[in-house]
Amino acid sequence: KWSEVFISGDFDTFTADGRGGKMSSSFYDDYPDLEVEAKAFSIEGCSRKNANFTASDLAKFVDEKFYDLTQTIKTGDDLIRSERFCRLDLRRWGARFEANSARPYFEGHERADVIAHRNEFVSHF
Template sequence: LCKASCPLKYLSVLVYTTLRHVGLNWQQCDDILRPMGSLLSETSQKHTEAFLFGDFKDFTSEHRGGKHTSAFFDDFPEIETEAKVYTLTRCSDKAANFSINDLARFIDEKYYETTGTTKPKDSELIRSEASVRLDLRRWGATFRENGARPYWEGHERADVVKSRETFINYFLDNKQSYYTVNDNENLPGWIKPEKKPGRILI
């Protein structure tokens, strides 16, 4: 009943001050407060000091901060929408080359495009990379490894490329020894090898 009708801070201060009055130390108070779901000793002590020595209005206020000024996307909601679409488009690509910097630069370009101003030389991005990373998290983005990248991406060492070219050139040079498929879309069929014996690659 008390929890339903009275703020947790008030109850915690009441119980904490009572426990301290009867001579219990902080650890003993924590052992009693924790199972009750109350604020622990350190926090209760701060609120008690505010109640006893501070302003009552200060004690009763929550001091949870809140929004005191408008955020960037409050002033430019269309840029936020475009940034979300841009992010979805880039994340849908198979190549894993989308970065926070790309999105920060996109927002920067859209800002100057929307405001009709030109970016001063050597000025920083309108939204820092750290802010853009927080925006992505706020939009529900998660960061995972891209498993849908093209097979050959990342396998472009010189020796790998040379080996692949040698492998393909062998078949191109000896294609008369293999069965191939004709280019007729209406009536596809086998082209028999010119050399004997013929080979089928499976």
């Protein structure tokens, strides 16, 4: 039956059964401003030098901003967007989960005592 409808050219009848495609709106379709804020938060978190940003941080941020945006009170400990979905969001936005071992400069190397020790060590040789 469906092949005959498709071949006869009535595309509206063919797609009217609702098969395939997007069945409902996603979370960020309903709250596009929240998606922009979440992207900005994740970019800022990933670009930090100490690189300790996780999907859990994003989930907590989205949860906090959601309740601020909707002006509702949170009941319970559940997050509005789970860590798993936040990890998928990060991948959809182009984030890569790689080790941060390629950086030769780590947080704490700019302290005065570290610089003095480094200079003393280099001058020793």
